Structure formats: C-alpha cells, structure tokens
Amino acid sequence: MSSGNTRALRPLRRISDAPESLVAAAAVLAVAETVARGGSAQVSLPVALLLCLCTTLPLGLQRTYPAATAVAVSAATLLSLVPFQSLTVTGLAVQLAVLYRLGRAGSRRLTVLLVLPFVSLALSGPPHAGTGVRVLSVLLASLASAAAGAGLAHRARSEALEHTAAQRVIADTLLAHAARGERARIARELHDVVAHHISMIAVQAETARLTTPGLPAAGAQRLLSIGDTARAALTEMRRLLGVLREDAGTQAPDRRPQPGLPQLIELLDEARDATGSGTRLIVHGPVTALDPGVELTAYRIVQEALTNARRHAPGAAVDVELRYGEEALRLRIRDNGPGASGHGAGPDPGPGHGLLGMRERAATVGGDLRTGPATGGGFLIEARLPIRTKAMSS
Incomplete structure (x- = not known):
C-alpha cells in the first residue's frame, strides 16, 4: 500500500481505535448537526436524534465487539438514509470506520455482507428519493467498499507478515538444530578417530x-615428554569434546560406533x-x-554421493566401486542420471555442502576427489584415499 493511501486511512484508524472521549465527541457532533438541520417531512427531530446516537455511540464497543458494533451502526445508517434521510456526516465517518475495523479483524464474510446493502441501494436508488439522496447513496457505497477493502487488505498484509516471521523462526530453529547435530557428530568422530591416535x-x-x-x-627424556604432551593433548581434547556436546544440546549422546566400510552394505x-x-x-x-x-571418510563420501544421486537423479541406478591398492583406496561412484546438469556444476548448497564437503573430507586424510560427467552419460565421483592400515596406525 502506497504512502498516500496510508495517510488517507489514518483518520479511519483513529476513529476505529476510538477512546471514550472520541466517542463522546462524535455523538455531540452528530447531535449538533441533527439539531441544526431540525425535523423534516420524513423524520421528526426526536427520531433523528435517536438515529444519530445509534450511529455513533456503538463506537465505544468497537474494540471489544467489532462485529456487533458494525452490524448495529450499519443498521442505523441504512435507517438514517432510507426512509428517514437523516444521515449525518459524523455518522458517515463512523460507518466507514467500523467497516474498516471489521475488515482488519478478519471477518471477511460479514464485512462483505454489510457492504452489499449499500451497493444494492446505490444501484437501485432509494425509493421516492431526491437527487441528493441518490448521490449520497452512491458515495456511501463507494466509500464503504473502499473502507472495507482497506481493512481486509490490512488484515491480509498482517497475516502475510506473521506467516513470514513464523517461517523465519522455524528456519532458524531448524538451522540451530542442524548445527547442534553437526557439533555432536564432529565430537563423536573426534572421539573415535583422533582421540584413538593420540592415545x-x-x-x-x-x-x-x-x-x-x-x-x-x-x-628417554624425549619419549617421556612425547607421552606427557600426548596425554595433555588428550585431556584438552576431552574438554573440547565436552564443550561440543554441551553445545549440541541436552539430548542423550549417540553411543553407536562410527561407521566404516563394513557398514557400506547396509x-x-x-x-x-x-x-x-x-x-x-x-x-x-x-x-x-x-x-x-x-574408513569413516570413505563411508561419508559414499553416503553423500548416494544422497546427491537421490536428490538430483531420482530413480537412477548407482554403482559403488571400491578398489583396494597397496598405497590407496580408490572410490568410484557413478549414476546413470542426467549428468552434471542434474547435479549442478558448483558446490551443492544443501546440508553438508555436497561435493565441497566430500572434497574436504578426502583432503583431511591426505586424499583427493574429482567429480564430473561420466563417459556415456551420468555423473561420476572418484576419490583416492591414502591407505593406513590399523597395524600401521598402531
């Protein structure tokens, strides 16, 4: 909504949120206008005064009972216009304000139902009415429709903002949960792999x-120093692991061993x-x-490759090859999907960072990883991981 429209709606907002003093002022103005007009052939002065009070005093219940207030004011406005032809300018302003407030409250169906009589009256014309009353009917229908529409638009905009804020909170919560899970996973891997080597x-x-x-x-002194340094490093690592697990939340830690190549079948x-x-x-x-x-790096690379294939080439067949050599373990994962166009040329923006994450994992053990379209179609991931047997690491 433009700034000009917003400024035009400010009087309606002030009246629709009226305090008791403004309600009293509206009633006094309506009475003064009615008295100044005096009675007429269509309506006596007492009836006109009663109608003007019925179009203004319900405004005091607007905040608590917007629907009932809108119905009461609309009925009084219609009676003031047809058949008594005694509608005041103050009553017109109050009518527009209650329709605007009703739209803001989200009562779409009732708002439309209350506007329809004014539109119908403008189209058909009040019976036995003069030109002035007919013009006033058209003006009232136009302004009532605009006020109700503005209220409904305000409500829709507020709901959209609330929905966006709720989505942002959900996204932040999911990111925080994913970060805690990642810290817990890092803690487990550090405990199972790095702490073992330091020990x-x-x-x-x-x-x-x-x-x-x-x-x-x-x-002997140097060996003693090496042992003391390793034990100090192990103590510090355990402290850091405790911090990571605390950051990961209060959930029970996962006691399962880290996966390796024997778990590839599963x-x-x-x-x-x-x-x-x-x-x-x-x-x-x-x-x-x-x-x-x-073994953990190889497992994670295969796991991420299968996830990428499932995400970018659903339904594609995947071959996972392990080639044990004297110096390195070679991985070759190929699918028969659409190739690089499906997997994307750059790093995967999803959780784990996709291809970039696999390259980083390979680099942590001194290996390397290549990706690209496979000969004959599909997508190919190849990794070389230097071999260190358990006997060598011990």
Whole structure:
C-alpha cells in the first residue's frame, strides 16, 4: 500500500481505535448537526436524534465487539438514509470506520455482507428519493467498499507478515538444530578417530621408553615428554569434546560406533529400499582393515554421493566401486542420471555442502576427489584415499 493511501486511512484508524472521549465527541457532533438541520417531512427531530446516537455511540464497543458494533451502526445508517434521510456526516465517518475495523479483524464474510446493502441501494436508488439522496447513496457505497477493502487488505498484509516471521523462526530453529547435530557428530568422530591416535602415541612413547634396551637418558627424556604432551593433548581434547556436546544440546549422546566400510552394505540396502533403483557394490582387490579415519571418510563420501544421486537423479541406478591398492583406496561412484546438469556444476548448497564437503573430507586424510560427467552419460565421483592400515596406525 502506497504512502498516500496510508495517510488517507489514518483518520479511519483513529476513529476505529476510538477512546471514550472520541466517542463522546462524535455523538455531540452528530447531535449538533441533527439539531441544526431540525425535523423534516420524513423524520421528526426526536427520531433523528435517536438515529444519530445509534450511529455513533456503538463506537465505544468497537474494540471489544467489532462485529456487533458494525452490524448495529450499519443498521442505523441504512435507517438514517432510507426512509428517514437523516444521515449525518459524523455518522458517515463512523460507518466507514467500523467497516474498516471489521475488515482488519478478519471477518471477511460479514464485512462483505454489510457492504452489499449499500451497493444494492446505490444501484437501485432509494425509493421516492431526491437527487441528493441518490448521490449520497452512491458515495456511501463507494466509500464503504473502499473502507472495507482497506481493512481486509490490512488484515491480509498482517497475516502475510506473521506467516513470514513464523517461517523465519522455524528456519532458524531448524538451522540451530542442524548445527547442534553437526557439533555432536564432529565430537563423536573426534572421539573415535583422533582421540584413538593420540592415545596410541602416548602408549607407544611410554612403551618405547620402558622397553628399549640401552636407551640414552636424553632419548628417554624425549619419549617421556612425547607421552606427557600426548596425554595433555588428550585431556584438552576431552574438554573440547565436552564443550561440543554441551553445545549440541541436552539430548542423550549417540553411543553407536562410527561407521566404516563394513557398514557400506547396509547403507546401499537403505538407498535401494528408499529409491527402488538398482544400487550395486563392487569390490576389487583383497579387503583390508584400514585406519578408522580413512574408513569413516570413505563411508561419508559414499553416503553423500548416494544422497546427491537421490536428490538430483531420482530413480537412477548407482554403482559403488571400491578398489583396494597397496598405497590407496580408490572410490568410484557413478549414476546413470542426467549428468552434471542434474547435479549442478558448483558446490551443492544443501546440508553438508555436497561435493565441497566430500572434497574436504578426502583432503583431511591426505586424499583427493574429482567429480564430473561420466563417459556415456551420468555423473561420476572418484576419490583416492591414502591407505593406513590399523597395524600401521598402531
């Protein structure tokens, strides 16, 4: 609504939100106008005074009973116009204000029903009425329709703003919940992978210091320092994990172990059940138990690749290939969907950041990841993750 229209509606808003003093002033003005006119052939002065009070005094109940006030004022206005022809200017202003307030209150059906008699009267013309009354009928119908429409528009705009605010609150809540979940997941992965390695450093340093024959005192001191540093780092990490879990909320922590390559079968079964499409796992080379961090990274990359395929190429078949080598584990995930046009050329803006998230995961273990259209159609994701076996990490 333009600023000019807003300024034009200010008097209606002030009257529709009228305090008792304004109601009294409106009644006094209406009475004064009626007395100044005096009686007529259509109506005696006492009846005219009664009608003018009926069109103004109900305004005091406007805030509490907008519907009843609008009905009472509209009935009095119609009687003042037809057959008594004694409508005052103050009564006209009050009529417009109550219709505007009724529209703001959201009573759409009643607002339309109260406007219809004025429109009908303007179209048909009051019986045995002069030109002035006919013009007043048309003016009243036009102004009543405009006031009611303005009130309904104000209500619709308020509801739209409330809906937008509610949607924003919901979105913020979902983002906060997702952030807490991500912090909890990071805490679990740090505990299961990084804390394990730090513990092994402390254990191996202590073992080497106590079991290495002929170890110089300086070497023993360095090993002792390594063990102490590892234990201090482990203590600090546990403190940070506690902070992450506190930030993640009061929900019970997930005690399940972090997934690895043995859980890929279950992951592919879930994807197959969810989409009804063909999903295959192909393994090349002897299966080797790898470092937990590498296995977790491989699992997360496959998980995100399946999610991307389900989102951008629904119904497409997906092949997941694992190739165990002497120096690296190679992943190859391919679908037969629309290719890069479906997956998008840039990073996925959704949760986990899609392709960017997979590249970052591969980089954390010293690997790399490539994506793009596959030869013959579809989309291809290839990752190389350096192998560190459990024996090596221990």
